Amino acid sequence: MRTFLLAASVFLSFCCSAQNYYLLIGTYTQKGSKGIYVYRFNTTTGKAEWVSNTDSSLNPSFLAIAPDRKHVYAVNETGGKNPGMVSSYDFDKTTGKLSFINQQPTGGDAPCHLAITKDNKWITVANYTGGSLSAFAVNKDGSLNPYSQLIQHEGSSVTSRQEKPHVHQTVFSAAQNYLFAPDLGTDKIAIYKFNSASAKPLSPAAVPHVKTNPGNGPRHITFHPNGKFAYVIEELSGTVNAYKYNNGTLTTLQTVATHPSDFKGKPGSAEVELSPDGKFLYASNRGQENNLAIFSVNASTGKLQLKGYQSTMGKAPRHFIIDPSGNYLLAANQDSDNIVIFKRNKQTGLLQETGEQINVSMPVCLQLLK
Numbered sequence: 001m002r003t004f005l006l007a008a009s010v011f012l013s014f015c016c017s018a019q020n021y022y023l024l025i026g027t028y029t030q031k032g033s034k035g036i037y038v039y040r041f042n043t044t045t046g047k048a049e050w051v052s053n054t055d056s057s058l059n060p061s062f063l064a065i066a067p068d069r070k071h072v073y074a075v076n077e078t079g080g081k082n083p084g085m086v087s088s089y090d091f092d093k094t095t096g097k098l099s100f101i102n103q104q105p106t107g108g109d110a111p112c113h114l115a116i117t118k119d120n121k122w123i124t125v126a127n128y129t130g131g132s133l134s135a136f137a138v139n140k141d142g143s144l145n146p147y148s149q150l151i152q153h154e155g156s157s158v159t160s161r162q163e164k165p166h167v168h169q170t171v172f173s174a175a176q177n178y179l180f181a182p183d184l185g186t187d188k189i190a191i192y193k194f195n196s197a198s199a200k201p202l203s204p205a206a207v208p209h210v211k212t213n214p215g216n217g218p219r220h221i222t223f224h225p226n227g228k229f230a231y232v233i234e235e236l237s238g239t240v241n242a243y244k245y246n247n248g249t250l251t252t253l254q255t256v257a258t259h260p261s262d263f264k265g266k267p268g269s270a271e272v273e274l275s276p277d278g279k280f281l282y283a284s285n286r287g288q289e290n291n292l293a294i295f296s297v298n299a300s301t302g303k304l305q306l307k308g309y310q311s312t313m314g315k316a317p318r319h320f321i322i323d324p325s326g327n328y329l330l331a332a333n334q335d336s337d338n339i340v341i342f343k344r345n346k347q348t349g350l351l352q353e354t355g356e357q358i359n360v361s362m363p364v365c366l367q368l369l370k
Helices: 002-019
Strands: 020-027 037-042 048-053 062-065 071-076 085-092 097-105 111-116 122-127 132-137 149-152 178-183 188-194 202-211 218-223 229-234 239-246 249-257 269-274 280-285 291-297 304-311 317-322 328-333 338-344 351-359 363-369
Touching: 020 062, 048 097, 062 111, 062 363, 071 097, 071 111, 085 111, 178 218, 188 218, 188 249, 202 249, 218 269, 229 269, 239 269, 249 304, 280 317, 291 317, 328 363, 338 363
Parallel strands: 269 317, 317 363
Antiparallel strands: 020 037, 020 363, 037 048, 062 071, 071 085, 085 097, 111 122, 122 132, 132 149, 178 188, 188 202, 218 229, 229 239, 239 249, 269 280, 280 291, 291 304, 317 328, 328 338, 338 351
């Protein structure tokens, strides 16, 4: 009997720990935020509790968690006399606390996104105002070397927001052999071949970019779990482009609006994400809409069908995340200083308010660590 009880206790302990994640929140700091916040989030109850935060990190607007789950990286979205930076941290999974390691200039103003390779060896950063991207080698202790490569984009497009390049994101393909960089300023998705063994790992792909419609402003890209499709949200037009993906190439399948046909306002789309099972796609809209557009995904064709809209119960949903279980979606409303936790219906993709919120000044990015 004692053996049975011990086994049951161990099993229950495992189940409880499997439900808990650390939620890391990147913020802008001009209204009093301390930088990066760490909460404990339960994917069964949907409840979150504060654990820790940094003391004085400046505008750590986007975060990336290393695959080793021991290190966290943040862009410091600054520019001009205060150049853009990228910072590295140790993360203690026992206490949930971050410890600063080091910081490097990104080579461009307003770094707004970063990505890390599965082998923990490289980080790439998108410099929005600088119109460039940079690559950093990562040391075994998690510290960053000065950038080994800085690639400057060139060109412009048709709107006042597109007077020069604005690289908005860097994302690796699942096989880690390509890097994709949506450029809002040039209406292109730049594509680079990635070689982890090279001192300068990025080179133009055989097809170096995909053009989007003039004035659309591609912002973020996400890949379907099956590896066959990719989806790009376009900030200025409020549209999502669906693509067929094959070994570094994108072929357009469909373009859909993220707002109703009778919407007359100015689009301000921000983030696009797929549910863990790949059955649904969500796209956030800021500006006058402040909602999430919800689409079902055809598993065979990759095409999208609108299912509905959900208010994010705040202003400017800059970013959102779906927990790995698919139970909850958390939406970060930058301009209303709140993160709203929604329950997901896995069959319909629709969202339901839980009454649970996290109050943090100017939340920009959400990441989960088991």
